[in-house]
Amino acid sequence: MLLAVSALKGYAILASDGRIGSVSDVLFDDESWRLRWLVVDTGTWLSERKVLVHPSAIGEVDHDRQELPIRMSKAQIERSPDISRDRPVSLQMQGQLYDYYGWDPVWGGSGYFGGGLGLVGSSGYSGMGATPMPNGHGSDDGDPHLRSTTAVTGSHLEATDGEIGHVENMLIDDAGWDVRYLIVDTRNWWFGQHVLISPYAVKSISWSDRTIQLDVTRASVKASPAWVPTAMIDQVYEKRLHNHYGWQGYGF
Numbered sequence: 001m002l003l004a005v006s007a008l009k010g011y012a013i014l015a016s017d018g019r020i021g022s023v024s025d026v027l028f029d030d031e032s033w034r035l036r037w038l039v040v041d042t043g044t045w046l047s048e049r050k051v052l053v054h055p056s057a058i059g060e061v062d063h064d065r066q067e068l069p070i071r072m073s074k075a076q077i078e079r080s081p082d083i084s085r086d087r088p089v090s091l092q093m094q095g096q097l098y099d100y101y102g103w104d105p106v107w108g109g110s111g112y113f114g115g116g117l118g119l120v121g122s123s124g125y126s127g128m129g130a131t132p133m134p135n136g137h138g139s140d141d142g143d144p145h146l147r148s149t150t151a152v153t154g155s156h157l158e159a160t161d162g163e164i165g166h167v168e169n170m171l172i173d174d175a176g177w178d179v180r181y182l183i184v185d186t187r188n189w190w191f192g193q194h195v196l197i198s199p200y201a202v203k204s205i206s207w208s209d210r211t212i213q214l215d216v217t218r219a220s221v222k223a224s225p226a227w228v229p230t231a232m233i234d235q236v237y238e239k240r241l242h243n244h245y246g247w248q249g250y251g252f
Contacts, residue, residue, distance in 0.1 A: 001063070002180055002233050005149045005170045011061075013040050013053060014069045020045065020077060023068070026149045026172075027052075027089065028179050030207075033199040035177040036146060037089070038068070050083040052097060055177040056107045072101070088142030147207070149179075155210040157184055157197065159218050164189055167212070171196070171233070182212075183229075189218070196227050200247040216245060 011023045021042035028035050038058075040051040059069035081096040083089070098105045155167045165186035173180050181196040197214065204213045225240045227233075242249045 001061075001174050002171045003063070003174050004183070005172060008172070010066065012065075012067045013038070014067055015072050015074045015077065016070075017073050017075075020074060021051065027146050028149060030145050030147045030205060033179040035172060035179065036094075046078065048085060050085045050089075051077060051080075052083060052089070052094075054097070054101070054103045054107070056103055057101070058177075061174050076101070089146055091143050094143065155207075155212055157182070157212045157214055159214050159216050159221060161218050162189075164195070164214070164218060164221050168194065186221075190222065194227060194229055195221055195224060196233075196241060197221075198242070198245070198247050198249070200242075200249070201245065220245060 005026055008026060009023050013020050013022060021040045023038050024041035025039040026035055027037040027039065035055050037052040037054060040053055042049075042051050053070055053072070057070045057072055059071060061068055080100055081093070083093050083097070087093075094105070097103065149170055153167055153169070157164050157166065165184045165188065167182050168185040169183040170179050171181040171183060172178065179199060181198055184195050184197055186193045186195060197216070201214045201216050202212055203215045205211075206213075224244050225237060227237075227241075238249065241247075
């Protein structure tokens, strides 16, 4: 099922022995476009710490009740490595969590994007001994490819012949936990319209300028299959969309 990131925020996180909080943000890898971490707001329980949940720990999602069960206990979470709330998430922090919980650092992806899109280079976990690199947000120890969906919202999208709008939301696949589409508000160019853009169309990203360069033209965007925000997205629509742009997906 495809789910808007904005809708996922606020879902309750249920450990094996009780609720621990709710989703406050989602972090993804800007090379593979896979979700890497759910950031959990635990209220007053662990208020001084940042609690991260890897998608591999999530059980069957209950969309009706807006709940995400996780294969972790409250005691496990409480004894987990201390991740400072006021610091960016570094490779070392992630490595400590992988080791503690036994999570697979290369887990993830529905296979929709194959081995990754390779926008910058090969993706994947670099290990606890990796040299910290800048993350584009003024820090020298954050993971350079880990991005907040909240921070990406509002970024401008440039087609090959001009701007088409800004990122209003993102659609994720709750089976493989990929970012499937960017939801683009085109109000300053094509008033009243929203379009879906796949990460397949992304050529380059400048997070400092909050600009995403696309390998599509304005004309192709205007001629793309119409998308109604209130309508469910099915495989028929996705195939039409991908055929229109020549994007991969579904093996066609």
